[in-house]
Amino acid sequence: MTRPIRRLAVIVAAALTATALSGATAPGASARADEGPEQIVNGTFDAGTAPWWHTSNIEFAVQDGRLCADIPGGTANPWDVIIGQNDVPLVQDETYAFSFFAAADPGRPVRALVQLPQDPWTQYAVVNTQPAPSGGTHSTTFTSPVALPNAQVVFQVGGSAEPWRLCLDDISLKGGAEPEEYEPDTGPRVRVNMVGYLPGGPKNATVVTELTTATTWKLKNSGGKVVASGKTRPRGTDVSSGQNVHSIDFSWYTRPGTGYTLEADGETSRPFDIGGTFYQQLRVDALKFYYTQRSGIEIREDLRPGYARPAGHLGVAPNQGDTRVPCQPGVCDYTLDVRGGWYDAGDHGKYVVNGGISVHQLMAAYERGRRTVFKDGELVIPESGNGVPDILDEARWEQEFLLSMQVPDGKPYAGMAHHKIHDREWTGLPLLPHLDPQPRELHPPSTAATLNLAATAAQAARLFAPYDKAFAARNLTAARKAWAAAKANPQIYAPASDSVGGGAYNDDNVTDEFYWAAAELYLTTGEKEFRDFVLASPHHTGDIWRDRGFDWGNTAQLGRLQLAVVPSKLPGRAAVRASVLQGADKYLATQKAHPYGLPYAPTGNTYDWGSNNLVLNNMVVMALAHDISGKRKYLDGVIEGMDYLFGRNALNQSYVTGYGEVASRNQHSRWYAHQLDASLPNPPRGTLAGGPNSAIQDPLAQRLLRGCAPQFCYVDDIESWSTNELTINWNSPLAWVSAYLTSPRPPHRG
Numbered sequence: 001m002t003r004p005i006r007r008l009a010v011i012v013a014a015a016l017t018a019t020a021l022s023g024a025t026a027p028g029a030s031a032r033a034d035e036g037p038e039q040i041v042n043g044t045f046d047a048g049t050a051p052w053w054h055t056s057n058i059e060f061a062v063q064d065g066r067l068c069a070d071i072p073g074g075t076a077n078p079w080d081v082i083i084g085q086n087d088v089p090l091v092q093d094e095t096y097a098f099s100f101f102a103a104a105d106p107g108r109p110v111r112a113l114v115q116l117p118q119d120p121w122t123q124y125a126v127v128n129t130q131p132a133p134s135g136g137t138h139s140t141t142f143t144s145p146v147a148l149p150n151a152q153v154v155f156q157v158g159g160s161a162e163p164w165r166l167c168l169d170d171i172s173l174k175g176g177a178e179p180e181e182y183e184p185d186t187g188p189r190v191r192v193n194m195v196g197y198l199p200g201g202p203k204n205a206t207v208v209t210e211l212t213t214a215t216t217w218k219l220k221n222s223g224g225k226v227v228a229s230g231k232t233r234p235r236g237t238d239v240s241s242g243q244n245v246h247s248i249d250f251s252w253y254t255r256p257g258t259g260y261t262l263e264a265d266g267e268t269s270r271p272f273d274i275g276g277t278f279y280q281q282l283r284v285d286a287l288k289f290y291y292t293q294r295s296g297i298e299i300r301e302d303l304r305p306g307y308a309r310p311a312g313h314l315g316v317a318p319n320q321g322d323t324r325v326p327c328q329p330g331v332c333d334y335t336l337d338v339r340g341g342w343y344d345a346g347d348h349g350k351y352v353v354n355g356g357i358s359v360h361q362l363m364a365a366y367e368r369g370r371r372t373v374f375k376d377g378e379l380v381i382p383e384s385g386n387g388v389p390d391i392l393d394e395a396r397w398e399q400e401f402l403l404s405m406q407v408p409d410g411k412p413y414a415g416m417a418h419h420k421i422h423d424r425e426w427t428g429l430p431l432l433p434h435l436d437p438q439p440r441e442l443h444p445p446s447t448a449a450t451l452n453l454a455a456t457a458a459q460a461a462r463l464f465a466p467y468d469k470a471f472a473a474r475n476l477t478a479a480r481k482a483w484a485a486a487k488a489n490p491q492i493y494a495p496a497s498d499s500v501g502g503g504a505y506n507d508d509n510v511t512d513e514f515y516w517a518a519a520e521l522y523l524t525t526g527e528k529e530f531r532d533f534v535l536a537s538p539h540h541t542g543d544i545w546r547d548r549g550f551d552w553g554n555t556a557q558l559g560r561l562q563l564a565v566v567p568s569k570l571p572g573r574a575a576v577r578a579s580v581l582q583g584a585d586k587y588l589a590t591q592k593a594h595p596y597g598l599p600y601a602p603t604g605n606t607y608d609w610g611s612n613n614l615v616l617n618n619m620v621v622m623a624l625a626h627d628i629s630g631k632r633k634y635l636d637g638v639i640e641g642m643d644y645l646f647g648r649n650a651l652n653q654s655y656v657t658g659y660g661e662v663a664s665r666n667q668h669s670r671w672y673a674h675q676l677d678a679s680l681p682n683p684p685r686g687t688l689a690g691g692p693n694s695a696i697q698d699p700l701a702q703r704l705l706r707g708c709a710p711q712f713c714y715v716d717d718i719e720s721w722s723t724n725e726l727t728i729n730w731n732s733p734l735a736w737v738s739a740y741l742t743s744p745r746p747p748h749r750g
């Protein structure tokens, strides 16, 4: 199996003359350094705040394109409050130009340093200044006396008796060596679905070429015989990749086989199959992913060879939870037993909002396919053989956790759900769950989490009723309580700033969560209160089909889709069903216009964090439009969408571990950390990578991918947490769509 090769070209900048090197402020030196390569990552804050850090006595945020922070009064020394960036490379005897913009209100001293990152903190450049409220640019040049891969650039801003506000921008250190240049190995220029095409489905490919007129393509079987040929369709420059491309449509060729290749413009694609069974396997693998994400239970070697590990977060040292978890200081006076559930992603956090959409999509897959598609025993989990389809057992593992996050009766905000529980501080990689030593904390309740609980508990009440009446009843009670608590506290938002030790999952518009929860409660109970709420919600009739798709923070679509497909007596249900076709038509049009067949073309041509998940969620809309209408074009849209995830893309790689000759395998995770520790495994087969993310928030991506066209904003490296993580809410649409593709005719409901 070939693996993508990373090519790092380190080009050392042309040596400066002896004269230029002789003095830090030599006029020639300054001019030359100014023209040198930029060593600071994200000094303009166009990509958020990463990789900048701050001391724990402040917060910072980007405001009007600048990095701003409130600096507390009453500290003694400049270094008591710091904003900095690490891992800045210095080349010995090279001359650098260091500059930045700063505004201080009121004016207070700022000490900007380029220094050794440890004792004795040797300073190579010092700028002492007192910026004005209106701000100004400060600069110096210096020649580095050392070669250092990890100098620090820091702004020491402590020592003021009074509080003040600082804003920084355009922080720049120019000179030295050219930064690493990363060029991914994208293999042959003919891009295909490396896993396979369904015999009766659409079959499309994309060719990267300089040709501007149609050229011949040939399809060869494994024996090298040409079995079909035709002409490519020139598509011009694709904005998502910056490439000139042609597309190939060989849908009419239907003979099953392995080892086909496509040739065009002198290039031969990677081999692929025409066959019909791999979605059965993907459905199972994408769902098996959840057992190995489980918290609070040992992962058994006999069930997952190569993935065994002790139970995480059961209070066994060095773990400190999750059996009696207190709140963050001042948030509550009780502890909760919140063991269990799934770890969210590559971290050890557990978040109600994201757990909500994930467990919902698993239950929705079951709700569509029922026992015709989903069997007991198929996922090889501890509950296999209990007479309940494994997908429901897996969903219950998470749902029990969500229920446990509800604020107990008699306490302030009773009935709401805590937004999340995670480590007090961020931990490093690798770190197996049972070895995490951090204290765990409950974060304040939020309306969004409460409504996620209401929605999933209402859905669980419906689906578990035939299997476990008591569990179904417990869910319905919790859902009603959560609904009432959310109505009483409709605007308690999780803040963006709460991102130390875990993700924020911030959301300051929960009208969509209200709509989704009301929809689930209505579908379960048929009650007037929920029906009236749904009918009055702006999300019931508004255009909710965002080009960016739906996700954990945009859940109106979940409510609309459920109301469209789960049988009910909802007045005007036909219009709700018709609206799903409108959404699907929009995504189909996007796909048709896209030379890589992607049903995702966000306005602004910027890909979101977890773009692969958004691609899949747009495909869910098309799939349900097919269920509703029976129109083949929607099914074809879903099938073609999978081509992108399986290799018909600018990077010529599959984003699902174990699927395709070249596939993501180093997703960011503290325990599937094979890339950092060879004794640990890679993620299991069927794990989706988040995928291209234009904002490249992590330092590795920022160093390698600066200026990337959207499809190139991805690297299969464990350190790239903003492009290459794995999560429970990204595998859930993968499981949903692959289950759909094994059973594109809805077995139940009309």
Ligand code: 9MR
Binding pocket: 344, 345, 346, 347, 349, 502, 503, 504, 505, 506, 609, 610, 721, 722, 725, 726, 727
């Ligand atoms: O998936 C989340 C994405 O939509 C957000 O933009 C991003 C920043 O808030 O956070 C992502 O979620 C991460 C979470 O905060 C912590 N666990 C890992 C998640 C996936 O990267």
